[in-house]
Amino acid sequence: MSDKKKIQPGKRVEITEEGSLGLLALGDVGLREWREVRNKLTKGKSYEEEE
DSSP: OOOOOOOOTTOOOOOOTTOOHHHHHTTHHHHHHHHHHHHHHHTTOOHHHHO
C-alpha cells in the first residue's frame, strides 16, 4: 500500500498569506487562490511595509 496522501475533493484548507507547499502542489488552482488571499490581505500596504 502506498504512503502517499490523496487530496479529497471538496476538502477545505486554510490559505494563509505565506502560502504552503500543499497549495503549490495543487498547481495553478492553488496558486490562484493563494494570490487572491494574499492580495486581499496586503491591499493598501506599500512594498516597503511588506519587507
